[in-house]
Amino acid sequence: MRKIGYNEAVNQTQKPLAPCRRPGTLRLLASAGWLLLAITWGMSIYAYRRLPQDMASWTSLWVKDVFRVDKSVFFFVYPLAQTVVLLAIRALAKAYFLRPEAHRLSVEAAGRDLEVQERLIDLKKETVSLIVIFCNLIFIHLQTSLVLLSHRLASGVNHFYLIMLLAVLFILIPYYAIRRRLLLRTLY
Numbered sequence: 001m002r003k004i005g006y007n008e009a010v011n012q013t014q015k016p017l018a019p020c021r022r023p024g025t026l027r028l029l030a031s032a033g034w035l036l037l038a039i040t041w042g043m044s045i046y047a048y049r050r051l052p053q054d055m056a057s058w059t060s061l062w063v064k065d066v067f068r069v070d071k072s073v074f075f076f077v078y079p080l081a082q083t084v085v086l087l088a089i090r091a092l093a094k095a096y097f098l099r100p101e102a103h104r105l106s107v108e109a110a111g112r113d114l115e116v117q118e119r120l121i122d123l124k125k126e127t128v129s130l131i132v133i134f135c136n137l138i139f140i141h142l143q144t145s146l147v148l149l150s151h152r153l154a155s156g157v158n159h160f161y162l163i164m165l166l167a168v169l170f171i172l173i174p175y176y177a178i179r180r181r182l183l184l185r186t187l188y
Contacts, residue, residue: 026122029129036136037079037086040143044079047147051075056149066149066156078146082139086132093128119183127176134169141165 051071058067098121141162148154 026125026129029126029133033086033129033132033136036133036140037083040079040082040136040140043140044076044143048075051147051150054150056146058146075146078139078143082136082143085135085139089128089132089135093124097128098124116183116186120180123176123179123183127172130172131169134165134172138162138165138169 053071054068055071055075056066057069057074142157145154145157149156
């Protein structure tokens, strides 16, 4: 069986691959997740010093009752939980999601396999970064709602905004599947 080179494989195929995504875009997406986490911690430290002695520690999404406690470091449970969730997402993604995939490739596509694998990994990194960003936004919204409730400036969580964040988070599943299918279609 004769091996074919990259140029020969490209010449034998019908459809060329779309231009690769610039690595700067992936770095920007990844750094946005970490930046939002840093903003959460900065906001938490800043807000904690200005909280009233009677602070809100939990708000229900369905009723207007607010659970209030004396001001304590319990306030930092939210950014701590956010940090743990985001580190867990990244660790699980690295362990299970960000791995090369095995494909049944035609002889013509064998030379392009490495490029396709790199592009699939980039797509996966993009998806994980978007998940991290929207999880960050959900945590920021919940904690901001608690700060405003503590100061009695708001009545609770903005349900519309929370539902939109969750909807976008769930839309990322078909977004990844469609983008992956389009990328793999370029092989044939």
